[in-house]
Amino acid sequence: MNKGSVFIISGPSGSGKDTLLKLLFEKHPEIAFSISSITRDMREGEVEGEKYNFVTREAFETMIANDELLEYNLYVNNYYGTPKAPVIAATEAGRDIIIEVDVNGAANIRKKLPEAVSIFIMPPTFTELERRLTGRGTESKEVIKQRMDSALGEIKRATEYDYIVVNDNIEVAVDHINSVIQGHRLRLQNQKHIINEVLEKC
Numbered sequence: 001m002n003k004g005s006v007f008i009i010s011g012p013s014g015s016g017k018d019t020l021l022k023l024l025f026e027k028h029p030e031i032a033f034s035i036s037s038i039t040r041d042m043r044e045g046e047v048e049g050e051k052y053n054f055v056t057r058e059a060f061e062t063m064i065a066n067d068e069l070l071e072y073n074l075y076v077n078n079y080y081g082t083p084k085a086p087v088i089a090a091t092e093a094g095r096d097i098i099i100e101v102d103v104n105g106a107a108n109i110r111k112k113l114p115e116a117v118s119i120f121i122m123p124p125t126f127t128e129l130e131r132r133l134t135g136r137g138t139e140s141k142e143v144i145k146q147r148m149d150s151a152l153g154e155i156k157r158a159t160e161y162d163y164i165v166v167n168d169n170i171e172v173a174v175d176h177i178n179s180v181i182q183g184h185r186l187r188l189q190n191q192k193h194i195i196n197e198v199l200e201k202c
């Protein structure tokens with residue numbers, strides 16, 4: 001059995017990552033998702049343990065001290081981190097796993113896992129990003145401004161990614177993410193076991 005692959009997904013807040021991933025997981029429940037530990041307040045509609053584990057700053061700092069995180073970052077005054085253990089468990093079991101992180105998190109994961117495949121979710125325009133972020137209605141005006149400021153720097157770093165998926169039409173964007181994942185599964189490095197299996201039976 002081959003190991004699963006790690007897919008990193010980033011994109012500015014409001015670019016549509018959650019929307020796209022929700023649809024992707026409905027179609028492909030075989031793909032695992034890395035649940036981040038974070039210290040920001042829970043938004044309305046968020047469920048503990050679904051996308052995030054909401055932890056105190058003290059608990060987060062203990063995770064850092066115990067080296068339990070693959071990476072972590074301070075984003076708009078809150079900690080966000082990827083626990084190591086579930087990523088190792090999924091890939092060892094042959095499951096692909098998606099890690100949603102910001103651009104700094106992605107850079108840190110690449111250093112530790114150079115074979116990880118990274119995808120940047122791009123909004124069609126900056127104006128549309130602001131419209132979506134405002135339309136979502138989950139943040140104050142001040143936080144939206146901070147996130148738009150952060151978005152500019154993040155988009156400039158999209159060149160660090162292997163793939164860019166523009167989220168204009170939702171269905172097309174989900175299809176494009178899925179194409180990257182399926183294409184990666186077909187690469188020689190991930191198919192060697194098939195060659196051996198066929199050769200063993202000839």
Ligand code: ADP
Nearest residue numbers: 013014015016017018019132136167168169170
């Ligand atoms: P992120 O997870 O990147 O912060 P969300 O998935 O929460 O972004 O999307 C931000 C807002 O934009 C949500 O209200 C969502 O419904 C909307 N949205 C996402 N994708 C599209 C799209 N392709 N066209 C129009 N609105 C979208």
Ligand code: 5GP
Nearest residue numbers: 013036072073075080081082100101102105
């Ligand atoms: P939000 O508060 O909108 O849920 O997320 C804010 C930002 O944090 C997004 O860019 C998101 O991709 C990123 N993020 C989510 N989880 C992690 C994580 O575990 N590590 C890092 N570095 N960033 C994360």
